[in-house]
Structure formats: structure tokens, C-alpha cells
Amino acid sequence: MIALLVVLIIHQLPARWVNRIVADQTFCQVHLKDISGTIWQGSASLGIAQLVPGSTTCSRSKTITERFNWDLKCSLNDWSCFLRVEHLAFEKPLMISWADGRWKLSNNMLKISAHLLENLGSPWNTIKPVGQLTASWSDLELGQGGLGSLRIVMHEMSSPISPVVPLGSYEIIMNMAMLDQWDLKTLMGPLVLAGQGKIHDRQLSFVGQAFALNQNTESLASLLSLIG
Template sequence: MINRMRRVRAALPWVLVGVLSSATVMLTLLPAAWITPLLARATQGHVNLADPSGSLWHGSATLMLAAGHDTRNATLLPGRIEWRTAFWPLLTGHVRMRMWQTEAMPDAVMLEAQVRGATLSAGAMAVPASLLTGLGAPFNTLDLQGDVRLSWTAWRSIGQKAFGQLVVTLNEMSSRVSRVKPLGSYRVVLQVEGAGATLDLSTLKGALILDGHGTLRAGATSFQGTASAAPEARENLAGLLNLLGRSTGPNSVALTFVR
């Protein structure tokens, strides 16, 4: 009996080494697809990773923007999101990943995730305006062209709740449905607080003047705003204004969206 216990104690360190080695190999070989739901969950389905390749340890995917969890009309950003994952945190069930975009993101961001939630560090990136069509109305109708910059604060996801701010700056926008080029420059601020969010639209400059405020909650989305034309562009923007909303006067329309 004593000899048997001694043999067990002698073999125990090697058993532990074998178990840890096997776990390490399994973790490093996990496919890249294992991490793609993390970003989608943290951003309520608006930002996704598509076509993943490689592994959790070292991989890449295409960045996709969508109007929500329905990705049928989503758009893809040229280039690839690439990532490197820290090894030691994986042993405790903690994903710590450095990410960057090969063509649009000048500085890398950090994604940290556990079972209970995830955090994406603050960052910024430039994207083509055509990418915004994946977010749905009104971008898919206007087919915008111009320079778009996305910037965000640290983004936290806890269960089904998210917290963070996304600012979209649209510079020198033009549209296939208007002869006025450019229409103007605008700012959209999405503030997410738990299960709800607010959306604010304002005009920085331009012939087409847009402003409004909206709220987003599970199962209910609403936006109320106005669109009007600068005096010198009223005639040329009349058709676009009629397309955007219901007339509230000779030079303005109501921007209303309820779902």
C-alpha cells in the first residue's frame, strides 16, 4: 500500500504536466470562429466579424456592419481585422486580444472577454460612406458618398446589456439622389446605457440641415427630427426633402422613424 502511494505521488507531477499541456494545445488551436460572437454581443449585433480564419491565438476576419442581429443587408469593410491573443489569461478563462484593421484603423484596440461580459477599448477608424448602407434606413436609401470617421469610448457588455458611446462623423456627404454636392457634414452620436440607447443627429455645416433625437430599446425604436434646406439650395433640394419625410412647411420635412 505504501509503495503504491509512493508511485502515485511520483507520477502525479507528470499527470499534471500532461493535463496542462493538453489544455494549452486545445486553447491555442481553438478556431477563430469561437471568438466572433463576442464582438457581436458587445455591440448588439451592429458590429460583427465575418469569414474568420486562423485561430483564437492568431487570426483574422472581415468587419461587417449591420442594422442589428439581422445581417441580410450588412456591408463589409475592405481589408481584414487581425488579432493576437495573450496566452496566460486563457488558462483562467479570460480572453485578452489585441485587434487592428489593416486598412482603416490606425491604432490597435484591446478586447477583453469573460463568461459574464466583454470590454472593447476606445478607438477610431475611417470607413467608406458606402459601408453605412448595412445599417439600414436612411443610409441604404441615400447611398451616401464621402468621408466617414467612427470613434468610440470604451465599450462594455454585461450579459445582454451594453454601455458605451459611438460617434459617427460624416464629412462632405453627397448622395446619388441629389444634384447638390456636397450636401454637408454631420455628426451622429449613439449613447448606449444598459438595455436602451439614444441617438442624436446634428449638422456641422452644409446646404442640407439635419437634426433629431431617437431612442432604442428592445422591441422599440423611435426617431424624431427635421430636415431643411439652406435658402440658396431650396429649389435643388426639394426632391430630396420630399424623399426624406413628410412636409412640415415650405422648406422642411419631418424625419420620423418608429418600429
């Protein structure tokens, strides 16, 4: 009877429990908004926030995507779980598995608005990028000694604070073996951005450089002064 009661309680665990896990694992960067359903089957919108400086609490999150659905199945036989996530921005349903203490993500592609990069901090929160962002990845294995890589490309990005259109196209690469850092480089365009971002003490930071190609120095001077 007790075992049955435990099973029933677990089966009905509210979906809001998922948000606590997601927020903690992403250092407050990602939240689930307007959650409905249970941890096994539910839906929500994606939200972003920041860790409040000098504390361990998250700032108020803001919604950035339409709703998505998930379906979670777990097995007690081999202590494994499989999560299926459906959203219009994905090329195909996102498949996430957990087994032997490791998380794995199947290869996929995601297309979203470049303004979401503002959540990464400098230099994006200054540039306020406009354009399309494409994220693609091979089969990923997360954790210590992870496998695979994540590639994010910003296509012909522009900014409301610059008259130059487009500013350029840029690429961010994150190696799963080093989840605490990512590299940025310029693919093309008059505004050259390069550097490395890091996660330290649950905070995002970026060290790099920004400069204009010779013929665009004057027209990009104000933007470069803001970026610093």
C-alpha cells in the same frame, strides 16, 4: 490528462466561434467574413447584415473592409482577457480588455467610407452617403453604467440622388451609458439632419427631421421627399 486535453481543445478553438459572439452582441449588424486561424490568433474581413424581420436569424452579410488581424490573450489568474486588433483604418492598434465583468476599449480613431452608414437604416439607406467618415472615442467602458462616448463625423457628405454637392457635414454622438440610442446633428451644409436613433427589440430605428435651408429648398426637394 483530462485537464491537458481540455487545454488543448480550448487552445485550438476555431476563429468562427468569434463570429457567433460578434453577430449576437451587435444584433446581427456586424459579422466576421472569411475567418482563418483560431480565437487566439486569426484574421477576417468585416461584414454587415440585418436581422430578418419577424425572426431571430441574420440576413446574408456583405464584406465591407479589407482583412484585419487579431491577437487574444487571457489569464486564469484574474479571469481577464486582452485583445489587440490591427487594421489600416485604425490610427493605432485597437486594444480591448475584459476584466471584472466589464469590457474596455482604449482611445482610438477610425477612418472609413461613409457608405457604411447605410447599415444603420433610415435616413442613410435612402441618402446613400458618399464621403469620408471619421469615428473617434475616448477610453470606453461598456455595459451598465458605461463610461466614455463615441463621436462619428461625416465630412462634406454627398449623395448620388442629389445634384447638391456637398449636402453637409454631420455628427453622431453615442454615450456609453446609453448604448441603445444615438444622437444626430448637422455641423454645416444646406441639408439639415437632426434626430435620435434607438435600438429596440434588436432592431434599429430613427426619429428625426430633415429640411433644406431656404435658398436650397427647390434643389433638395426630391431628396427630401424620399427621406420623408
